[in-house]
Amino acid sequence: MSTTFDPEEIKRDFPILQRLVHGQPLVYLDNAATSQKPRVVIQAIVDYYEQHNANVHRGVHTLGDKSTQLFHQSRRTIANFLGAQPEELIIVRNTTEALNQVAYTWGEQHINAGDVILSTEMEHHSNIVPWQELAKRKNARVEFVAVDEQGRLDLADLESKIKNLKSKIKVVAFSHVSNTLGTLNPLEKIVQMIDDTYSRSQRPLLVVDGAQAAAHMPVTFSKLKVDCYAVSAHKMLGPMGIGALLVRQELLPEWTPFLFGGGMINEVSTLATTYAEDLEERFTAGTPDVASLVGWAAACQYLDELGMREFQTHDQELVAYTLDQLRQIPEVTIIGPASDRVGSVAFIYQGVHAHDVGQILDSEGVAVRSGHHCTMPLHTKFNWQASTRVSFQVYNSKADVDALIKALKKVKTVFQ
Amino acid sequence: MNDLYQEIILEEAKNPRNKGKIEDADLVLKGVNASCGDQVTIYLKVDAEGKQITDISWEGQGCAISQSAMSVLSEKIKSNQVTVNQIQSLTLTDILELLGLETISPGRIKCVTLGVSTIKKARL
Numbered sequence: 040m041s042t043t044f045d046p047e048e049i050k051r052d053f054p055i056l057q058r059l060v061h062g063q064p065l066v067y068l069d070n071a072a073t074s075q076k077p078r079v080v081i082q083a084i085v086d087y088y089e090q091h092n093a094n095v096h097r098g099v100h101t102l103g104d105k106s107t108q109l110f111h112q113s114r115r116t117i118a119n120f121l122g123a124q125p126e127e128l129i130i131v132r133n134t135t136e137a138l139n140q141v142a143y144t145w146g147e148q149h150i151n152a153g154d155v156i157l158s159t160e161m162e163h164h165s166n167i168v169p170w171q172e173l174a175k176r177k178n179a180r181v182e183f184v185a186v187d188e189q190g191r192l193d194l195a196d197l198e199s200k201i202k203n204l205k206s207k208i209k210v211v212a213f214s215h216v217s218n219t220l221g222t223l224n225p226l227e228k229i230v231q232m233i234d235d236t237y238s239r240s241q242r243p244l245l246v247v248d249g250a251q252a253a254a255h256m257p258v259t260f261s262k263l264k265v266d267c268y269a270v271s272a273h274k275m276l277g278p279m280g281i282g283a284l285l286v287r288q289e290l291l292p293e294w295t296p297f298l299f300g301g302g303m304i305n306e307v308s309t310l311a312t313t314y315a316e317d318l319e320e321r322f323t324a325g326t327p328d329v330a331s332l333v334g335w336a337a338a339c340q341y342l343d344e345l346g347m348r349e350f351q352t353h354d355q356e357l358v359a360y361t362l363d364q365l366r367q368i369p370e371v372t373i374i375g376p377a378s379d380r381v382g383s384v385a386f387i388y389q390g391v392h393a394h395d396v397g398q399i400l401d402s403e404g405v406a407v408r409s410g411h412h413c414t415m416p417l418h419t420k421f422n423w424q425a426s427t428r429v430s431f432q433v434y435n436s437k438a439d440v441d442a443l444i445k446a447l448k449k450v451k452t453v454f455q
Numbered sequence: 456m457n458d459l460y461q462e463i464i465l466e467e468a469k470n471p472r473n474k475g476k477i478e479d480a481d482l483v484l485k486g487v488n489a490s491c492g493d494q495v496t497i498y499l500k501v502d503a504e505g506k507q508i509t510d511i512s513w514e515g516q517g518c519a520i521s522q523s524a525m526s527v528l529s530e531k532i533k534s535n536q537v538t539v540n541q542i543q544s545l546t547l548t549d550i551l552e553l554l555g556l557e558t559i560s561p562g563r564i565k566c567v568t569l570g571v572s573t574i575k576k577a578r579l
Contacts, residue, residue, distance in 0.1 A: 391519075392493075392517060392518035392519060393491075393518075394491055394493075394517075394518040394520070394563075394566065395460070395518050395519045395520070398459065398460075398563070399460070409491075410490065410491050410492070411491070411492055415492075418492070424492050424516055424517070425491055425492050453460050453465070454460075454465070454519075
């Protein structure tokens with residue numbers, strides 16, 4: 040295995056990166072929205088459907104056995120990649136569904152009138168709206184930890200909210216890495232603050248949106264000391280439509296599932312039903328998306344072979360390089376912190392709307408995201424109408440950033 | 456793309472027409488594209504019978520496409536003695552024509568139609 044991280048070589052593993060856009064080589068910098076898929080992932084899904092497809096569990100035939108085996112093997116690979124036990128992995132469609140899962144299971148059981156759910160101003164809507172809806176159902180309320188001018192969580196505000204609202208706070212929900220600002224939140228410090236304030240039995244449920252973090256840095260769930268961690272496969276080279284909620288093993292036995300039906304039961308009669316003791320089955324009602332699970336496991340293996348630590352170092356170099364290059368364009372204002380930043384750089388181009396910037400970049404083959412990136416409260420707070428975000432994956436290189444900078448010059452030409 | 460940012464759009468976006476507020480407007484209509492945050496507020500004066508639009512102005516924020524589309528729409532209404540009922544028959548194609556475009560990519564349709572879908576809220 041080579042010791043240097045070579046994105047140009049990695050690019051060859053991704054069929055879509057070979058295509059042209061408007062006659063130009065595709066420079067894909069919209070990875071925080073979704074990543075591209077390597078050939079091994081696409082092939083794993085094709086192989087599954089061409090060779091092994093059958094429903095899992097209890098089918099006494101060769102394909103059923105193979106499919107069940109692939110299902111469990113993939114679960115183990117994914118759990119292992121994220122530093123969790125297979126029993127801690129609840130399979131869902133995406134991060135949004137994972138966070139809803141927490142609200143509809145633990146939340147329905149534990150939130151009462153007058154309780155407080157603590158979120159933050161930098162959250163993706165998926166870590167805000169499920170809590171607002173839960174609060175509505177329970178007559179509870181959601182409070183938001185402030186974001187400071189540098190785009191970091193205001194830890195003093197978090198501390199004062201914890202002190203003032205102490206026993207009312209039942210959930211603390213925050214992102215590991217912000218999808219808009221790129222901010223790497225000080226997860227350990229936050230956990231420490233919570234542990235210094237609450238006894239073990241009074242501790243609020245700590246829920247982390249790990250969609251961006253798991254896609255850009257090594258994550259070891261067992262070491263994070265949080266209760267729930269939500270991820271999406273499609274942001275980490277896996278297929279769309281599959282993701283996971285990791286839940287600490289000690290907590291799960293008392294959770295009542297919120298999706299009921301096939302696969303998750305122990306015994307069903309017309310009078311009463313008991314639920315599967317096996318936690319891997321209990322929260323997976325209905326036929327699971329085995330093909331996507333197999334694809335996701337292939338993505339984890341691919342990333343493992345490249346090395347998440349090596350990728351993290353590469354990502355940090357790209358972020359630093361992009362910040363440097365963008366600072367040299369007078370019309371550009373970078374949003375978010377100058378350090379402790381992971382996976383993306385967002386900016387505002389003075390005088391030109393982000394959608395117009397995005398469209399002109401597209402004409403040069405450069406794909407970025409424009410808009411509010413599902414963080415409207417954050418954009419409203421800082422009075423940003425919309426921003427342009429470039430975000431990275433294993434296959435991005437400094438040459439991609441150079442292509443972005445070159446394409447940005449065209450914005451000036453068109454909108455002079 | 457080079458076909459998209461044509462003179463009309465860039466010019467109208469830079470120097471939008473009929474922009475401002477009519478203090479004593481008979482109708483104030485607001486529209487927003489939730490997915491991108493573009494917004495317009497349209498002010499209308501109508502005649503005594505409430506049929507004929509006698510004056511129009513607008514305020515708004517957004518991309519060059521949404522703002523230039525609103526600009527040309529307001530100018531068409533102002534210079535053509537349009538009735539409130541006639542507004543209802545305006546289409547995407549009408550606005551594209553005003554902008555000198557033949558087509559628009561699916562992702563930008565909502566930009567083009569923000570103004571026209573907002574003004575269609577006019578009901579008397």
